[in-house]
Amino acid sequence: MKLYAISDLHVNRAPNWEALQALPPHLDDWLIVAGDVSESEAQFAAAMGLLSQRFARVLWTPGNHDLWAHPNSPAQARGIFKYNRLVSICRAYGVLTPEDPYPVWPGADGQAYVIAPIFTLYDYSFRPAEVAADEAVAWAAETNIVSTDEYYLFPDPFASRQAWCAARCRYTEGRLQSLNGDQALVLAGHFPLRQDLVQLYRIPRFSIWCGTRLTEEWHRRFPVKAVVHGHLHIRARHERDGVTFHEVSLGYPHQWQAARGVAGYLRQVLPGEG
Ligand SMILES: [Fe+2]
Ligand SMILES: [Fe+2]
Numbered sequence: 508m509k510l511y512a513i514s515d516l517h518v519n520r521a522p523n524w525e526a527l528q529a530l531p532p533h534l535d536d537w538l539i540v541a542g543d544v545s546e547s548e549a550q551f552a553a554a555m556g557l558l559s560q561r562f563a564r565v566l567w568t569p570g571n572h573d574l575w576a577h578p579n580s581p582a583q584a585r586g587i588f589k590y591n592r593l594v595s596i597c598r599a600y601g602v603l604t605p606e607d608p609y610p611v612w613p614g615a616d617g618q619a620y621v622i623a624p625i626f627t628l629y630d631y632s633f634r635p636a637e638v639a640a641d642e643a644v645a646w647a648a649e650t651n652i653v654s655t656d657e658y659y660l661f662p663d664p665f666a667s668r669q670a671w672c673a674a675r676c677r678y679t680e681g682r683l684q685s686l687n688g689d690q691a692l693v694l695a696g697h698f699p700l701r702q703d704l705v706q707l708y709r710i711p712r713f714s715i716w717c718g719t720r721l722t723e724e725w726h727r728r729f730p731v732k733a734v735v736h737g738h739l740h741i742r743a744r745h746e747r748d749g750v751t752f753h754e755v756s757l758g759y760p761h762q763w764q765a766a767r768g769v770a771g772y773l774r775q776v777l778p779g780e781g
Contacts, residue, residue, distance in 0.1 A: 514737025
């Protein structure tokens, strides 16, 4: 029995969807899907339906692409309303979300783990100290970098994505604080929890759309064994303070090798290296 993770499946790209359909069943294993499944609700539902058939348990947390809405769409199709619709789709397939009780992974090494899918978003705080918060987008735009989220990721009913992010962090912190402090945790979100994990050599100023400093110390404040994230499309494994941080993106078709299939990109999170 294993706990695997993958993110950034981006199944609106035909090669990604075809490769996902070819993924063999893992009927004893669990899978974390750490966001960016698809902008389309229909494709999102198809992917969740497929994965829920192939794994014993699937956990999902939203990525920015999952939350996109057309600029002409009504407020009820945006922001937390779109998020809630995706949560409903997940529940129809038995997929657990950041709104559900955190399951306990029984483990194979005698240790049980609480697996917490978390949704924390970003607030432009992954920026240098000399750049003011309200100048962060202009600062990134100086190098011709503007995330498409600026046009498609709406915060309704919050006034801003920063406000939504702050609310999500308060909610998530409250839930983590209410857990039994003796139980080991795996945190799984789309966005990196720490700025020092965002190493984007070609587009460094994209960092402002990657996370929030509000989560910088969560791996030390809570009994965290491992953290899963995606979003960067740069697969990696980092250690911070004895905690393993896994970047588990599949990414766009040019970022993975078809010969390996999706199975070649499933990251084993548990059992860990001990
Ligand atoms: Fe992505
Ligand atoms: Fe993303």
